[in-house]
Amino acid sequence: MSAQQQVQTFGKKKTATAVALAREGKGLIKVNGVPLSLFGTPILRAKLYEPILLLQSFTSATTALASPLSRIDIRLRVSGGGHTSQIYALRQAIGKAVVAYVGKYEDAASALEVRKVLTSYDRTLLVADPRRCEPKKFGGNGARSRFQKSYVLIPLPPPPPPAVQGPRTEADLSVCATATVKRCCLPTWWPAHLVEHTIAAKHHWDSSRGTNGVGYHP
Numbered sequence: 001m002s003a004q005q006q007v008q009t010f011g012k013k014k015t016a017t018a019v020a021l022a023r024e025g026k027g028l029i030k031v032n033g034v035p036l037s038l039f040g041t042p043i044l045r046a047k048l049y050e051p052i053l054l055l056q057s058f059t060s061a062t063t064a065l066a067s068p069l070s071r072i073d074i075r076l077r078v079s080g081g082g083h084t085s086q087i088y089a090l091r092q093a094i095g096k097a098v099v100a101y102v103g104k105y106e107d108a109a110s111a112l113e114v115r116k117v118l119t120s121y122d123r124t125l126l127v128a129d130p131r132r133c134e135p136k137k138f139g140g141n142g143a144r145s146r147f148q149k150s151y152v153l154i155p156l157p158p159p160p161p162p163a164v165q166g167p168r169t170e171a172d173l174s175v176c177a178t179a180t181v182k183r184c185c186l187p188t189w190w191p192a193h194l195v196e197h198t199i200a201a202k203h204h205w206d207s208s209r210g211t212n213g214v215g216y217h218p
Helices: 042-048 050-056 083-105 108-121 170-178 192-209
Strands: 006-013 016-024 029-031 072-079
Touching: 006 083, 016 083, 042 050, 042 083, 050 083, 050 108, 072 083, 083 108
Parallel strands: 029 072
Antiparallel strands: 006 016, 016 072
């Protein structure tokens, strides 16, 4: 009794792993003991049927044989990952199982034709996708996003209010009059002691010149 013809392949997507065992048969395909038509959700099941629909109408130009799916049975086991990852791992395992079985027991040229048909439609039917979700880092809500940073400018305290500009006293006005200095010559916001000092200095300067204020031009 000759050994049964069979090959074992696997497909991966993220953390999902599917193992396919292809052997001589009549086209039966089961996933975890469940028929392929009952596995997964209807939307994701369309992705699972892609390699099967591609190979159903395939005819080898070298051997003129019909679709290899009609001559083999494929048993699949899948674990890990999520719903979508398991579907992508299963379709990859199916495609690799067909290529390996045809190349080992039928014809290498036919296996190359099957490979071209699958890769021309979607390369991930035979080649694993190395992409992974980038892990989150500290300092932000995700892998790349960062918490917002802004420099808060502390406002400076307002400048002190100017001195109260009250009316001049009679003494100040009399000093200004005797010194023959116009009141508009001095800033109005000067304090009284500064006004007196300035007027006294001006009067001393005029006295030293002997002009007594004559000819003073502010």
